Amino acid sequence: MTHPSTDTIWDWLDQVPDPEIPVISLVDLGIIRDVEWVKSEDGDELKITVTPTYSGCPATRIINQDIETALRKRGIDRLSLHRQLSPAWTTDWLSEKGAAKLEKFGIAPPSPKGQPERCPNCGGHDLEKTSQFGSTPCKALWRCKSCLEPFDYFKCI
Numbered sequence: 001m002t003h004p005s006t007d008t009i010w011d012w013l014d015q016v017p018d019p020e021i022p023v024i025s026l027v028d029l030g031i032i033r034d035v036e037w038v039k040s041e042d043g044d045e046l047k048i049t050v051t052p053t054y055s056g057c058p059a060t061r062i063i064n065q066d067i068e069t070a071l072r073k074r075g076i077d078r079l080s081l082h083r084q085l086s087p088a089w090t091t092d093w094l095s096e097k098g099a100a101k102l103e104k105f106g107i108a109p110p111s112p113k114g115q116p117e118r119c120p121n122c123g124g125h126d127l128e129k130t131s132q133f134g135s136t137p138c139k140a141l142w143r144c145k146s147c148l149e150p151f152d153y154f155k156c157i
Contacts, residue, residue, distance in 0.1 A: 003044055009035045009071070013048075016070045019062045020136050023105040026063060029053070030093025033084055045078040046071065051089045053138055053157070091156050108142065108153040116153045119144035129153075 004012075013035070014027040026032050034049035048067060052060045064081050071079055091110035094102075099109035108116035118125055124146030131141040134152040143150045 003037060003046075004074070004076075006035045006037065009046065009048075009076075012070055012074055013067065016066050019059045019066065021102070021105075021107065023101050023107075024094075024098040026050075026067070028095045028098030028101065030095065030098070031063070031089060032067075038080075043078060045080055046076050047080050047082060049082045049084050051084045051087075053089050055085055055088075089157065091154065094154075102154060106151055107139065108151055110154045110156040112156065114156055116142055116151075119147060119149065120151050121149045122147040 010027065010032075013032050014025045016026045018024050018026055018029050021029075031051050031053060032048065033051050034047070036047050037044045038047045048071075050063065050067070052063070057063075060083075067081060068079060094110065102109045103120045106120050108118070108120045111117045115129070116127055119127060122144060124144045126145040127142050128145060129140060130143050130150065133139070134141040138155055138157065139152040140155055141150060142153045
């Protein structure tokens with residue numbers, strides 16, 4: 001039996017949105033670590049390795065369900081998801097495409113400086129942190145002093 005290539009599977013997974021930040025895909029977020037076909041006596045099985053953004057991420061169950069739904073909808077019957085905690089996820093795994101999508105959506109992408117480089121709304125640089133925590137634990141709330149708009153900043157991890 002022939003099955004889709006791993007490149008095709010990666011393309012399909014790139015269409016699965018993150019449940020907490022749906023403007024980026026699970027692939028953009030960098031939590032899909034590996035896709036491989038594994039041979040067994042019962043036939044080939046698709047193995048997907050997932051590293052959550054943090055071990056207690058409340059969206060993990062939904063993420064796994066969304067991955068299964070997307071792949072089963074495309075005819076993948078034999079599928080296993082493996083949770084990999086080490087190495088731990090890092091914002092370095094966020095794709096450039098994902099960072100650009102975050103900013104376009106109004107969320108400042110992570111920066112090596114540990115703070116936003118500019119306001120995602122107006123591009124201003126006069127910024128202040130208003131709260132260490134934003135709409136989700138992985139984000140902080142900032143405000144631009146130029147346009148006065150609040151925005152989330154995706155924290156570096």
